[in-house]
Amino acid sequence: MLKKFTIKFLALVMVFILLETDLSAQTRIRFAKGRSSATVSGTIPAQSNRTFVVRASAGQIARVSVSPRNLRIFSDAAPKGESGSSSFDTYSGDNEFGLYNPTNRAIRYTMTISIR
Numbered sequence: 738m739l740k741k742f743t744i745k746f747l748a749l750v751m752v753f754i755l756l757e758t759d760l761s762a763q764t765r766i767r768f769a770k771g772r773s774s775a776t777v778s779g780t781i782p783a784q785s786n787r788t789f790v791v792r793a794s795a796g797q798i799a800r801v802s803v804s805p806r807n808l809r810i811f812s813d814a815a816p817k818g819e820s821g822s823s824s825f826d827t828y829s830g831d832n833e834f835g836l837y838n839p840t841n842r843a844i845r846y847t848m849t850i851s852i853r
Contacts, residue, residue, distance in 0.1 A: 763833070766791040766850055774851035781808065781838040781846060788835040793827035793852050800824040801834060803848040809837040827852065 766789050768775050781787050793799060801810050806821030812834035825834070838844050 763788045763790045765789070768852075773853060774849060776847065776849045778845070778847040780843050781836060782843050783838060783841050786811075786835050786837040788833060789848075789850075790831050790833055791827075791850060791852065792830065793832050795827065795829040797827045797852050798824055799827050799832065799834070799850060799852050801848060801850045803836060803846055805844060805846065807840065808844060808846055809839060811835050811837060 764777070764779075764787065766775050766777065777789075779787065791799065799812075800822070801812075801824070802822040803810060804821065808821075810823040812823070812825045813832070825832075834850075836846060836848065
């Protein structure tokens with residue numbers, strides 16, 4: 738009886754670990770052929786962030802817009818912008834940026850990124 742409980746408990750712990758890993762994983766943004774922008778949507782848990790990766794060339798400008806506007810945009814480059822939108826210089830290769838939810842509830846978002 739104790740052995741069955743232990744196995745079920747360990748399986749449940751593994752599920753939670755895998756779910757947490759998925760939430761903290763990076764999401765790669767890919768543009769459709771011939772396009773320079775993409776729109777994605779999802780949910781960010783309370784007081785959590787979601788990280789994205791986009792490939793760009795050095796010197797391009799990435800512009801990120803997000804709704805709702807109370808989500809914060811961050812990047813590994815110095816972002817320039819106001820609440821709900823931001824732009825940053827890119828470098829050649831993968832560029833990381835993300836959204837942070839400072840509220841005490843999960844928020845559904847829609848984000849558009851364009852690179853020029």
